[in-house]
Amino acid sequence: MTNLELVGGMWGLLVLVSLSTYIWRAGGVLIAARIDPAGPLSQWFACVAYGMLAGLISRIMLMPIGILAExxxxxxxxxxxxxxxxxxxxxxxxxxxxxxxxxxxxxxxxxxxxxxx
Structure with a gap:
């Protein structure tokens, strides 16, 4: 018996994957109501996200790979x-x-x- 057969085939696997995804999404919805979008923690996360994006763009522009390197x-x-x-x-x-x-x-x-x- 394979692992796929243990979970009920492809449909069982789909249910397991969906549950594992939607449990975390539901948790996020419950927690999001308590988060202040203008608070210092949210501002810090936004700053880090923009910094990572700027770094990624800089890397792509200055040290490209693949066809962009040409x-x-x-x-x-x-x-x-x-x-x-x-x-x-x-x-x-x-x-x-x-x-x-x-x-x-x-x-x-x-x-x-x-x-x-």
Whole structure:
């Protein structure tokens, strides 16, 4: 008898996985009512999250892996700068900054690949 057969096949496994996920979600819902979103602990978590995101973006931009490593650093930095400016011009809206940075990166990479730039 295999482990899968012990839990009742695929349906039993699905039930076990769902229970293990939803128990923690329910606990989070119960605890969330008592957490002050403007409190110092929440601010600390937000600060740590933004710091981790900034570190990840910096690593991707300066030390990329995979196909991104084949692109020029100047193209990545230019796209980042355009995205940053658009983010603030549109009152801290992520969508215009992301679209603008992606467009600039695609245009610069395409021009460089065709030998124009």
């Amino acid at each position: 692109t020029q650093l100047v193209d990545r930095i230019a796209a980042l700068a355009v995205g940053f400016v658009l983010f603030f011009l549109f009152k801290r809206n992520l969508l215009p900054g992301t679209i603008g940075a992606t467009a600039v990166f695609l245009v610069l990479s395409t021009l460089r690949a065709k030998g124009i730039f």
